[in-house]
Amino acid sequence: MSAPANLPPKEELLNRAEEILKQLEGGPWPSHVSELRKTRYPLHVYGVGLVARKSPWGPAAVKVEFLNTGVLSRWARDWVPGGGSEVHFRVFHTPGKFLRTDFLRKITKISRELGVGLIELVGQTGALVLNLTPETAEAMVDALREIGTDVGGSGDAIRALNACVGPALCEFALYDTLKWYAEFYKDKRVNDNIVTPSYPYKFKVKFSGCPLDCARAQRGDIGFIGVWEGAPEVDQELLGKKIEAGEVDPEKLAANCPSGAITWDKEKKELRIDGTRCKKSMHCIRAAFPAIKPGKKRKVAVVVGGGSKGRFGPKLGWFIGYLEPDQVKDAIDLTFKVIGPWEAEAQPKYRLGDYIMHLGLDKFIEKAGIKLEGMPVSTAKMPDEVPYAVLPKEVRERFLSFAQQLKGRV
Known part of the structure; x- marks a missing residue:
């Protein structure tokens, strides 16, 4: 990247950078600069990047012996006075992001002695990132392995897995996300594909215990989300007490249901939920829990192809069927069925969702050999449908309806 136009001389540039950094330390709030x-x-x-209004960093590579993944590095560009480098290690984290205090003390010690004294906890994936210098990279790998963790989870590979806190802390958890996370990590195939980048692009596996989706499983290349069949359970007596106490407004509850599945009978003072229309948004459950709870027949919904980045832009995952809460081994096998055709055929830097968009969901399911309970009915072979359309007919009709609503407004 070329130097920005009209940059001041190097000494003035550093002075202006320091001025901006001091401004960021002002005010009553905590300052990241401080x-x-x-x-x-x-x-x-x-600071120089803030003055130039352009990224001061350029891509770089650091060779760490016997380590194929988890290392990210960048170097200051030629026009940055004084230069500088930044190397990151992504460190394995525990399911649900539970960290023991003795582990944190050890990580802090390693960061201070072998790193730059900076630890990042990334909110989206829960990744624990250590900043260091190239000279200490190999010593830090040894130190991390001595305390029972390791480097891993970047590059064109399976990234570090992500799970919500699940049954450990959450009353809404519909399956054991922490157990599924641990079982995935115990599988040699998963570990081999975390530590050795060999895919067209990155691949993320995520576990959310309920449709609130705290692990962002809808944005994973494959996501597992706890759901239930039919309508939520309603305890009419307890709900009545909450209504009398002013804790719940039943009419508002019905009005806010995104699918219109809820009706309130004023005369009988009874709330009904149509299970065939319920979209599992959990709005009613959050508002009236425990008077309204998830149904007892639990399932794990499987979604594929989500991601916030990719050749075709951000997208949510496609639903492809259900597993039972005890089918974690089948979930691991399914993951590698999903990976198979994408790994073999996708263009470089194509996320799984990009490949599915290119191929068509129906043809992808056929190629991967996926057979699950509750799989969406294929529309590609219907008489009025285009074979292997990129989007199923139902989805295209929704987009068309949305476009018609916008017509004349833009």
Whole structure:
């Protein structure tokens, strides 16, 4: 990347960078700049980037012996005075992001002695990231392995898995996300494909215990989401008490149901939920729990092809069927069925969802040999349908309806 136009001389550039950094330390709120000053992070590079209004970092590579993944590095561009480098290690984290205090003390010690004294906890995936310098990379790998963890989870491979807190803390958990996470990590195939990048692009596996989707499983290449069959359970007596106490407004509850599945009978003072129309948004459950709870017949919905980035832009996963809460081994096998055709045929830097968009969902399911309970009915072979359409007819009709609503407004 070329130097931005009209940059001041190097000494003035550094002075202006320091001025901006000091401004970010002002005010009554905590400042990330003040915290970064306590570390050995190359803060001047960050400041210069703010002055230039352009990224001061360029891509780089660091060779770490016997390590194929988990290392990210970048170097200051030529026009940044003083230069600088930044290397990241992504460290394995525990299911549900539970971290023991003794483990945190050990990680902090490693960061201070072998890193720059900076630890990042990434909110989206829960990844634990250590910043270091290239000279200490191999020593840090040894230190991490000594305390029972390792580097891993970047590059064109299976990334570090992500699970919500599940039954450990959440009353809404419909299957044991922490057990599924642990069983996936115990499988040699999963570990082999975390530590050795060999895919067209990254692949993310996520576990959410309920449709609230705290692990963002809808945005994973394959996601497992706890659901239930039919309508939520309603305890009419307990709900009545909540209504009398003013805790729940039944008419508002019905009005806010996205699928119109809820009706309120004023005379009988009874709330009804049509299970055939319920879309599992869980709005009613959050508003009236435990008077309204998920149904007892639990399932794990499987979605594929989600992602916030890709050749065709951000997308949510496609639903392809259900597993039972005890079918974790089948879920691992299914994951590699899904990976198979994508790994063999996808273009470089195609996420799974991009490949599915290119191929068509029906043909992808056929190629992967997927057979699940509750699979969506194929529309590609209907008389009025295009064989192997990129989007099923139902989805295309929804887009068309939305476009008609916008017609004349834009």
